[in-house]
Amino acid sequence: MHSSLFSQLTTDLANKMKAKGLQRLRWYCQVCEKQCRDENGFRCHVASEGHVRQMLIVGENPxxxxxxxxxQFKHDFLQQLRTSHGEKKVNANHFYQEYISHKSHVHMNGTxxxxxxxxxxxxxREGICKVEQNEKGWYMSWIDNSPESMRRKEIVRxxxxxxxxxxxxxxKLIAQQIERASHEESTTTTGDEERQKVLIREQDEKIKLDWKTTGKQDSIPNTLPVALPKKKQNIFSTVKRTTTISKQSVQNQKKITSTVDQIMQEEIDRKKRFNGRSSEFKRVKI
Known part of the structure; x- marks a missing residue:
């Protein structure tokens, strides 16, 4: 009993290992979910008792x-389209090859x-995808109509x-500023034009000049000022000036020192007087 179960498991594993990868769609039985490796195997499967029993069940309500x-096919197809590509446009044939790469998918021959x-x-037609055809074939892109996506789109809008x-x-603010600046510029230009005095003379009109003066004018000398040569500096006078300056500074320093000494002497006298008074007070107390 155990040997028969073990042999069955090994044969199933061997068959699964041999059946790796995609195989011919015409040799796949959707009712039994079984993939045959060749036409002879598919013919044997169709004649088997299990397949006939499944077909009788399906024949009651096909x-x-x-x-x-x-x-199931539509749900799986759209689920993979949504998760793998989202709302991007993709070639329908290329995406179908991605979908059928999974061996456990629902085949189209059962739909x-x-x-x-x-x-x-x-x-x-159902409005599930945007579909368009060009030279390279059919292209489609998924339309997200879920409430969350609609809410997100509304926020974006x-x-x-x-x-x-x-x-x-x-x-509008920039336009108003431009208008204000142009208006200010126009007002300034008009004001400048009014300030400027322009001499306008009509044709065939003589120009008259009035040479009369309104007041007394100061007599302007015709002679130009002449630059006099600089006097030579006396060296001894400069030396005298420097000596006088130094003497004055010494006298000022002496005055400052004498005032400082005087203040210090007054402070010493004040302390002596204070000490003498304190000693007399002590004697009387004794």
């Missing part, structure tokens, strides 16, 4: 099972859709509106 496989193009068009409002206010 629409229910097909709808179930279709919903409503016969081809990938029909499935992509279905996603576009409000922020953009606030930014636009601030930009408009700044533009």
């Amino acid at each position: 629409r229910k099972h097909i709808q179930q496989y279709s919903n 409503h859709w016969v081809t990938l193009t029909e499935f992509v068009k279905h996603l576009g 409000k922020r953009e509106r606030l930014d636009k409002g601030e930009e408009n206010r700044e533009n």
Whole structure:
């Protein structure tokens, strides 16, 4: 008994090791979820008792099972699209190759859709994805309609509106400042023009000059000032000046020292007087 179970496990493991990687979709049984390695193996599987029993169960209500496989395929497909690419645009054929790289995925031959193009068009009609076709094939991008994403988009829109409002206010302030500056400049230019006196003479009009003076003018000498030569400095006079200055400084220093000595002498006399009084007070007390 144990040997038979062990042999069955080893054969299952060997078959799984051999069945690594993707194989032909036509040799896959969705009802039994079994992948055959070649046409002979698929024919043997179809003739087996387990497959016939599963097909009888499916034959009782085929629409229910097909709808179930279709919903599962759509859910897994969109889940992987949302997690791997988000709202980015991606080639439908390349993404389908990523999806079928998992061996446990639901195959398309068990769903409503016969081809990938029909499935992509279905996603576009339902508003689940943005779909477009170009020279390289069909491209799709997932549309996030969840409440959290709608809330985030609304916050982004409000922020953009606030930014636009601030930009408009700044533009208005700048425009007002420019208008104010231009107005001030125009007023200053008009004031300067009024201040300036311009001599305007009409055609064929004679110019008259009045030579009369309004008051007495000081007589202006016609002679130009002549620069006199500098006198030579007397060396002895400079020496006398320096000696007098030094004498005065010495006298000032003596005065300062005499005043300081006088203040010190007065302080000493005051202390002597104070000491004499204190000694007399002690004697009387005794």
